[in-house]
Every structure is written in structure tokens, then in C-alpha cells.
Amino acid sequence: MSEAILSSPTVDSRRRKALGFLRELWHDKAGFLGATFLLVLVMTALLAPLIAPHDPSDQELVKRLLPPFWEERGSWEHPLGTDGLGRDLLSRLIFGSRISLLVGVAVVVIAGFVGVLLGLVAGYRGGKIDRIIMRTVDTQIAFPGLLIAILLASLIGPSVRTVIVVLAVNGWMIYARLTRGVVLSVKETAYVEAAEVIGCRPQRVMFKHILPNLTAPLSTLAVLEFARIVLAEAALSYLGVGVKRTDISWGLDVASGQDFVFNSWWLVVMPGVVISLTVLSVNLVASWLRVVVDPSEREKRHALRQIRSLR
Amino acid sequence: MTGFVVRRVAQGLFVVFAATVVVFLLTRAFTDPVDFVLPLEATAEERAAREAELGFDRPLLVQFGDYMSDLARGDFGESLWQPGRSTIDIVGQTLPKTLLLVGSGMFLAIGLAIPLGMFAALRPGGLLDRVLVTVSLVGLSMPQFFVGLLLIIVFAVNFGILPVGGFGGLRHLVLPAVALALPALGRLTMVVRSAMIDELNSQYVRAARAKGMRQRNVVAKHALRNAGVQVVTLSGWEIARALAGFTVVVEKVFAWPGFGFFALEAISRRDLFLLSTIVLVASVLVVAVNVLIDIVYKWIDPRIKLS
Secondary structure: OHHHHHOOOOHHHHHHHHHHHHHHHHHOHHHHHHHHHHHHHHHHHHOHHHHOOOOOOOOOHHHOOOOOOOOOOOEOOEOOOEOOOOOEHHHHHHHHHHHHHHHHHHHHHHHHHHHHHHHHHHHHHOHHHHHHHHHHHHHHHOOOHHHHHHHHHHHHOOOHHHHHHHHHHHHOHHHHHHHHHHHHHHHOOHHHHHHHHOOOOHHHHHHHHHHHHHHHHHHHHHHHHHHHHHHHHHHHHHHOOOOOOOOOOHHHHHHHHHHHOOOOOHHHHHHHHHHHHHHHHHHHHHHHHHHHHOHHHHHHHHHHHHHHHHO | OHHHHHHHHHHHHHHHHHHHHHHHHHHHHHOOHHHHHOOOOOOHHHHHHHHHHHOOOOOHHHHHHHHHHHHHOOOOOEOOOOOOOEHHHHHHHHHHHHHHHHHHHHHHHHHHHHHHHHHHHHOOOOHHHHHHHHHHHHHHOOOHHHHHHHHHHHHHHHOOOOOOOOOOOHHHHHHHHHHHHHHHHHHHHHHHHHHHHHHHOOHHHHHHHHOOOOHHHHHHHHHHHHHHHHHHHHHHHHHHHHHHHHHHHHHHHHOOOOHHHHHHHHHHOOOHHHHHHHHHHHHHHHHHHHHHHHHHHHHHOOOOOOO
């Protein structure tokens, strides 16, 4: 018995764990739908050149403002119609997923890395460093975030890199705050003190003993932040300070579709719906994840299942 | 209490100071302001001339000293887009319109969120609750500009009963205010709901029920009051967030001439000074709202300490 516990996880137990995870996802129908949509979206972004029926930047002015196929003038050649420059809307939506996902992942990784690192240092070291870091966090949180982002983005000039930089600069604080809170509560526990007493170096204590406690809250936060970033990228691009005019982004498509809102509603509605579905899916996955990764929630659910099986 | 207010206001002033420093550094040190002011095709001579004219060629510390002393005297600089007008003058003209929009939007959101969240909490898992939770989740997953454009498509294009945008009478205010309110309404309803569910499950509510108090009094006098502490904070947060950026998006959708719309206008007219002034004024507003929430929070719940 004790041997089984002490031995490192085998491939078999790992596979069982992954299967259990998938089964739990299947039980949460909303979370499952969200995860499926995101999976399809990732595949679409990766395989965009293979799937898209047309080149998303190809202009055919003769065929501009064609409606979707179910409308009278619509055709299967352009299933979702064409925009004001005669570009195929479906292909643009397919290629647009790339920027949304890229910006979302990049910002979450960069802001998360910086925020977690600073939060760890602030919480573990305490004292002067802690005060400086947390004062910066508090001050920056009190700034008008989107307006500063607009100012910074318009100064650097529009590009995908600008959007990533601006949103990462604006988003690291929340990770630092969360990390510091967890570190402060874990620091006093017996096992951290034990690790310090036997002479572990600070880095080892921080990364080996304290960091694992952050997996649950951080994973949920990262997913929620991803949703927020997708919305923010769309907003910046819609306002014209995000990606370049020639890039293919959902927010940009909504902005250019607004000029035709009186006759060609689909130019605004289609990209808007795709953004909303993406963010909704991420939110659904986040609420499933929150229940699954939180040990106390897991205990509750385990107990409930035991009671049910006894009856 | 007085000590608390003084300390909190001092903290707020520090944030405003930090914001002015950040705006200065962003516009002068981290990026080349001439890039922003002049079009790409400008020649080197034109750039040098403009740089000297606007004083960007002086040492950074000298520029910073001038910038701060100008601000201290209330001089926010002259607009590049409308020469001869001071930027604060333009902001002063647009600010009331933004405040009107944010004020009515947030009034709608907060005024509706409290009853909706309360009724949802009375029967968690009931029909009303499930509908509200679903609608809120969908609502807060939609980009703010998409909410606004959907309202335009339905009410301005299809039914033609409300104007597409612009500034005018009450009819012009309805759609932008609703567009600003809806996502906030979704978030606030969820907050009121969960706060009320927590309170309704607490011991003192059970005690009140056990002694035979009427449901209406239990909800209104006990639970709602205690849930109110959380609701006040998050309502204030929503107001700050609206001022800090959501209003820019809504103003662009509806061409509402508030400071957000003018911030975008300043970008396309390459008016660096107007844009910085707008960001500074917005910072002051956001900080003021934050300070006010904390004071109100402390006032309604004396247990809270400043931290």
C-alpha cells in the first residue's frame, strides 16, 4: 500500500487520471460544449489556409456586399457573403481566429509569467520589495486601463505586437495580487517551515513547495483572463488602434462592417457572433475548471457521489 | 473616520500624480512624440522643425519640469488639431456628455440589477434564476461594441424608432445608455444574486424567520442591507470601468461626442496634447470614484480597515 503511494505516477495511472478528467468534462454539458467549440476553433486557426474557401484578402469589387447563401442574392460560392471590398466573409472569419487566439495566449503567458514571478517574490520576501511591488500593483489597478492602452497603442502604432505588449502591460497586476495572497497564506504552513529548517534555498521553497499551491486558482484565473483579453483585442481593433488595417481580425471586420449596417447586417453580426461564442466558450470552460481543480470542491463532489451510491 | 478620509484622499492624489508621470513618460520618453504628431512621409527637416517648435528637443528633465509646473497652473497645453484652443477647454465641453451617458447607463444597470438579482436569489435554481444566469453569462461574453451594434440593427435599422447615433434629445441617449448598461447589468445581477444567496443562508436570517418575521421584511430589512455592502463596491467598480474605457467604445459606436469619442478623434488628427489631457482627466475621475467608493464602503460597514 505505502509502496504504491510512494512510487511515482505510472503511465497507467496518468492515463486513468486523464480519462477521469474527460469523463468529468462530459458530465458538465456546458463545459463540454465550450471545450468542443474551442477545440474546433484551434483546429480552424491552425488549418486556416486549407479550410478557407478563398484568400481572405482577395478583393472582387464586382461581387461586393453579397449576402449569405440563404438570402435571395446569396450563393454557395461565398457562404456568408462578401464585405464592402468583395472579400469572402467566411474566409476572413476563419483567418481572424488566428489573431484572437495568438493575442490571447501570448498575453496570458507574458502577463502571467511576470505577475506570478513578482507576486512570488513580494509574498515570499516581504519587507521593502513587497511594499514597492504591491504599491505599483495598487497604483496601476487604479489607472483607467483601456484609455492608457489606447494612448500607448496609438503611440507605438498599430500591429499585433503592439496589442500584445499593451495588453500584457495592462494585465500582469491581477496575477501578482493573487499569487502574493496564496503565498502569504501558504508561507506559514508547517511543510514550508520544515523545508526552510532543513536548509532549502529560497528558490527551491518558492518553486517546489509554494508554487504548486497556485495551480488551481491560477489556471482558473488564466482562463478567465484569456476571455477578457480576446474581448480587449477585439475592442482595440474595433477602435482602430489595435492591429494593422491590413491584418485580419474580427474586431476590425466589425468596424468596417459598421459602414454598411443599413443594408448588410451580416457584416457586423457574423464576426460579432464569433467573438461572443469564443468568449462564451472560454467562460463555460472556466466555470467547469473552477469546480474541477479546486480540492475542496472536489471533496464536496466526491462526498456527494459516495452518499448517492450508498442509497 | 476623518483620518481614514484624509489618508484615502492622499492615496488617491498619489495615484493621480503617478498617472501624470506615466503619461509624460509614455508620450515623451518611451516613444518618439514626433512620430505621432507628423505623418509617416514627413522629411527629416520637417521633423526637426516640429520637434524644436513643440520643445521635444530639450532635455527630458527640463521638459518634465515644465510639464508639471504647467499642469500645476492648470495649463494643459494647446490643441494641435484646433490651434488656439486649450485642450482642457475641449475636454470641458465633452465631459458633461460623457458623464450624462455613463450616469444614465449606470443608473439603469444598478437600478435593474438589484431587484433582478434579489428575485433570482429568492429561488436559486428556479425558472427566473436559471433564465437570468444564462442571459447574464451570454451578455457578459459579448463585446460592448457588438451589443451596441445589435441595438442599432434592431431599433434603428429594422424598426426605425430610434436614431443611429449622434447627440440630441432623450431619444439619442436611449440606445447608448442601454448599450453601456447591459454588460454591467449582467455582471451586477450575478453579484447581487450570490451576495443575497449567501445572506439568506446565514444564521441571522434563519433566526429572523424562526421568530416569525414576514418574508418581505426578512429580505428587505436584513438580507438586502447586508448584501448591500458588496453591491455598493461592485457598482462603484462598474462606474470606474465605464469611465476608464467602456464609454470610449460605446461613444464610437453611436458617435456620441463625449471625451472617449474625442480621444479617438485626437488620435486620427494627431493631437498628442488633447489625447494626454483626456487620459489625465479620466484618471482623475476614476481615482475620485474609487476613493468615494472606499469612503462609502467604510461608512456603511465600520468593520472595514484601510489596507
